[in-house]
Amino acid sequence: MQIQNMPVLFKFERNIMKTIPVLQFVEAYPDAPVIDTRSPGEYLKGHIPGAVNIPLFENEERTEIGITYKLQGKETAVKEGLKIVGPKMVTLIEDLEKITHSKSTTVKIYCWRGGMRSSSMAWLFETAGYECVVLEYGYKSYRNLMTRLFDRFQIILLGGETGAGKTKVLQELYKAGEQVVDLEKLANHKGSAFGAIGEAEQPTYEHFQNLVIEAFLKLNQEKRVFLEDESSHIGKVGLPENLWRKMKSSPVVCISVKLQDRIGNLVADYGHYDKSELESGILKIGKKLGGQHEKSAIANLQNGDLGAVAGILLHYYDKTYRFLLEKKRINIIQTIEIGDPDPKRIAAVILHKLKSAESNLDITTPMMKEQ
Secondary structure (H helix, E strand, C coil): CCCCCCCCCCCCCCCCCEEECHHHHHHCCCCCCEEECCCHHHHHHCCCCCCEECCCCCHHHHHHHHHHHHHHCHHHHHHHHHHHHHHHHHHHHHHHHCCCCCCCCEEEEECCCCCHHHHHHHHHHHHCCCEEEEECCHHHHHHHHHHCCHHHCCEEEEEECCCCCHHHHHHHHHHCCCEECCHHHHHCCCCCCCCCCCCCCCCCHHHHHHHHHHHHHCCCCCCCEEEECCCCEECCEECCHHHHHHHHCCCEEEEECCHHHHHHHHHHHHCCCCHHHHHHHHHHCHHHHCHHHHHHHHHHHHCCCHHHHHHHHHHHHHHHHHHHHHHCHHHEEEEEECCCCCHHHHHHHHHHHHHHHHHCCCCCCCCCCCC
16 A cells, blocks of 8 residues: 655665765865764864764763673674664754755764764764765874874964064964964964963863864965964963974074063053953963062052063063074074064065065075164
């Protein structure tokens, strides 16, 4: 007997799921939602930027399946997994429907290694009418991009003393058409003892590196990239090892701004924050400042003399910067001493000097100065 007009809830037909390598996965179907099928704990630790978590197993369920796998083998673990997933299949589809506009939408899916979790979820979603693309070798392949991605780029570092306004100069270079990656913005930290003030919570160590990967994937490998000359760690997060290695051998453009202008920049950047936050920053470097300087800085802070506070702190930071700069002196291709602290002016001078050096087929000319 044939049942007429029966609503079709699922399409039972041969799946057309595609499995594609990581770079193609990142670039293909740019408007498609990206679904992370791993547990919420795995997702929170780090994920492909922009991905939405629709976990096949919750944290406890994943742990339970793992124990079963170790003690009783794969076959038993798979059966236990089916028992868990079966009752929530409709919920998983409804979770996907909340972030898609139609059943014809292409969906990009990944798990840790591109194995059973992503393929199982792809089967379910395709049964419900979606077209699915699965990341070959999973999230692990995205993380492995760090071993080869950064070597493809020509990186130029922007160095300079604390308070020189390097972040604002990077912004002006971006406005001028240059490629820029603002590592401190991705880290939600300005890189000093005061770097967390006014910033959102830092991403996890792993996810910060994912954000860096994502930023570089959007760039043109044929064009140079400007980064601020950072240490290997920004606050509580660390740069990808291969990027840090690349940066240590990359050319450096140093900007030198007058002390009073740098003091003014620091007061403008930090002067509106609560005194208790600023005092906490001073205490973090108190031993390095020395007891007398620490007390003087705190006293001036309480008296509202922020310029004096900045001057004391810069005495320490400048000494540290000069020590680090000496270690990479061989990499310096430009040193720009400029009287006008305007970031737009500094960016224009940098580009002019680099263009001049390139036209002379010599990008390693040291110590070119702008008075």
